Structures are given as C-alpha cells and as structure tokens.
Amino acid sequence: MTDLTYFRDANRSRVTAAGIDTFRYERVTGRLDALDEWTPAFVRTARECLAEAENAAGPVSAGDAYREAALWFHFAAILPDPDALAAEAEADRALERAFALLEPTAERVTGADFTGWLRRPATPGRAPLAVVVPGMDSSKEEFTPVGDALLRRGLAVLAIDGPGQGALATAGRLEPDYHEVVGRALDAVSGRDDVDADNAGVIGLSLGGFYAAVTAAREPRVRAAATVSGPYRLTWDDTPAFVHATLTLRAGGERAARAFAGRVDLAGTAAGIGVPLLVVEGGTDVIPGVVNGAPLAAEAPRGSYLLVPEGDHLVGNVRHRWLPAAADHLANGLSGPAAP
Structure with a gap:
C-alpha cells in the first residue's frame, strides 16, 4: 500500500512541525526495515521520553519530555492499523502530564x-x-x-x-x-x-x-x-x-x-x-x-x-x-x- 521510504519522507515535515526533534526522527526511522516496524519503534521512543521525564532534574524538563512522548505515541498511530490506535490513549495521558507541569x-x-x-x-x-x-x-x-x-x-x-x-x-x-x-x-x-x-x-x-x-x-x-x-x-x-x-x-x-x-x-x-x-x-x-x-x-x-x-x-x-x-x-x- 505504502512503502517505508515514501511514508518516512512524506511525514517528516509533519512530525517535526509538531515538535519532534528532526535528528531523533531520522535516527528512529533510519533503523526501520519495513513499515510494520513503524508503530513499535515510535511506541518504544515514546516510552524513552516517559523515562526521561521521570528522571528529569526539574519540572520544565519533565514537562517537555512528556510533551514529546505524547507526540511519539500519537504518530505511532497514524498507520491504518486497529492495533496502533491504542497509542492515542497513551498520547492523551502524556499530554495531560505535560500540561500539569508546564501549564497547570x-x-x-x-x-x-x-x-x-x-x-x-x-x-x-x-x-x-x-x-x-x-x-x-x-x-x-x-x-x-x-x-x-x-x-x-x-x-x-x-x-x-x-x-x-x-x-x-x-x-x-x-x-x-x-x-x-x-x-x-x-x-x-x-x-x-x-x-x-x-x-x-x-x-x-x-x-x-x-x-x-x-x-x-x-x-x-x-x-x-x-x-x-x-x-x-x-x-x-x-x-x-x-x-x-x-x-x-x-x-x-x-x-x-x-x-x-x-x-x-x-x-x-x-x-x-x-x-x-x-x-x-x-x-x-x-x-x-x-x-x-x-x-x-x-x-x-x-x-x-x-x-x-x-x-x-x-x-x-x-x-x-x-x-x-x-x-x-x-x-x-x-x-x-x-x-x-
């Protein structure tokens, strides 16, 4: 339906305009061999962001990491795969945690x-x-x-x-x-x-x-x-x-x-x-x-x-x-x- 290279290139500006670091996006997607690896890789990266938030030295750094986690979870769900949609609920929770710290x-x-x-x-x-x-x-x-x-x-x-x-x-x-x-x-x-x-x-x-x-x-x-x-x-x-x-x-x-x-x-x-x-x-x-x-x-x-x-x-x-x-x-x- 859609090959990996096209999908990665087509979504690059969309993802980075939303707030994901360009170089992190390139590192994560550059390790993929097939499109069906997209959702698991983005969910893993989102969980890395959650860990960064938990280990942050201050609330602003933690909030920024939760906000980025929300984006990785969300973009994990943009493939038309019913199993991928579960990541949207995690995106919602991560944004809630980000706002609690950054914009209470x-x-x-x-x-x-x-x-x-x-x-x-x-x-x-x-x-x-x-x-x-x-x-x-x-x-x-x-x-x-x-x-x-x-x-x-x-x-x-x-x-x-x-x-x-x-x-x-x-x-x-x-x-x-x-x-x-x-x-x-x-x-x-x-x-x-x-x-x-x-x-x-x-x-x-x-x-x-x-x-x-x-x-x-x-x-x-x-x-x-x-x-x-x-x-x-x-x-x-x-x-x-x-x-x-x-x-x-x-x-x-x-x-x-x-x-x-x-x-x-x-x-x-x-x-x-x-x-x-x-x-x-x-x-x-x-x-x-x-x-x-x-x-x-x-x-x-x-x-x-x-x-x-x-x-x-x-x-x-x-x-x-x-x-x-x-x-x-x-x-x-x-x-x-x-x-x-």
Whole structure:
C-alpha cells in the first residue's frame, strides 16, 4: 500500500512541525526495515521520553519530555492499523502530564463526542476563543504549536479530538456534521468569565479544514475561520489506498467510509460562510481524488487564499509562511465588533 521510504519522507515535515526533534526522527526511522516496524519503534521512543521525564532534574524538563512522548505515541498511530490506535490513549495521558507541569492552568474539557484542552492566555479579561480541529488521522497533540501561536495573540484555545480522532479514535466514528461537535464544545465552555465562547474562531487542518469550513457556515458563534490543507471535495474512487484504509478504519467500515467521503463536498456550503475565512494550502500538496481549497476561497463571500508554492500537505515544511498569518487572521477577526 505504502512503502517505508515514501511514508518516512512524506511525514517528516509533519512530525517535526509538531515538535519532534528532526535528528531523533531520522535516527528512529533510519533503523526501520519495513513499515510494520513503524508503530513499535515510535511506541518504544515514546516510552524513552516517559523515562526521561521521570528522571528529569526539574519540572520544565519533565514537562517537555512528556510533551514529546505524547507526540511519539500519537504518530505511532497514524498507520491504518486497529492495533496502533491504542497509542492515542497513551498520547492523551502524556499530554495531560505535560500540561500539569508546564501549564497547570490548562483544563480538560470533555463531552459526549469530544475531549480536549482549554488553554488561556496570560492577558487579563475575557478572551476570544479559538477552536483547533484535527483531521483524518491527526489529533489535538499534533497541533499544540498552533495553539501556542494563538495564545501569544491573546486568544484562548480549545484543542479537541472529535469522533474517530486522537483519544476518541477507538470510541467514535468520523463525523461529517462536525459543526455539531464544535457547537457542543462551545457549549461546554460558555458562560465563563475568562473565555468568550460567543466570540469564537475555528482553525482546521487537513480533513479538519473541511470540518472548520462546515462549522464556519453553520455555527453562529464562529466569527472567523481558517483552513490549512483542507479538502473542498473528496472522490472516493480516485483517492489512494492509504486514504481508503484510514477512512475505513476510522469511519467503521468501507460502506461507512464511502458514505463519509461522499459528504466531504463544500459545494453549496462555501457560499454560506459569512465570516472572514483564510484558506491556506501548499503548492506541492497533490493527492489523487482530492480537490484542494482554492474553490472554497473563491466561493466564500469573505474568503482569502494563501498559496505557499513550495508547501507540502499541512505546509509543515514552511510553517513560517502561513502560521503567523493564520494566527493573526483569527486574532484580528475576533478583536472587532460582530458583523451585522
């Protein structure tokens, strides 16, 4: 389905942009002889990070090691293998231990079909809220650096796993009506004096970009949105075997996966996105069966398009070309009065 060399190269920028040391990644993956060694090797490395945390001389070093452990556990689970998904629960626990040391004000927020972390900026007052949405095989752990950028701009951040994602990879199925998931997450933090859930933004990455676009169209509390490498449309019969296998695993079977893919189509939805929308994509991001985000930007009434010509999927190889712009877009969109 996918050979080791291609998989290692294709995920390098994704893994390192999430926070894993480049040289450690090269050492771990360079010792692999076959793709089926990926998950055990990443789990072993995650456990090495846990040991480093336990033996650390101070809480910051321990927290950093737990945060890296969370990433290794998460990336152990990106192969479409049901046995690999168990690592996502360990990623979730490691991130919890990291936040306990590095950011003790972070709060776990959980509902029937989501779980995540609410983080608040250092600035006083009631902060606008940005929801960070992962994609097909990603998770809240992977996009912690995106949350860091939003926090620095004075936004509170709620990074979630929804059905079929991260900590809920084995407890739910991918949900095309993701605006309902985000709505319940906003409900869970509404009425607080430190976070303004009625002044919310959403950023989604990869398949999460589709989720974010649907949410921007249908959730009235969302006032600004951004998508990164999000699909405008999927065509099941044309997508690669890896996408088939991953969707089949996380949607609960091939029939459900086909039905899910058929729902991933923003025609007719894009025109209903009335909030400022930034669509980011990489020029080298070409996946058969996937229509990228240019039509979304063109059809959304307040859409703008940022093409990074040398960018790959998730544009992790040149993050400086889009993350500051996307974070500023959300911060600026949530700082003014509500649109009429």
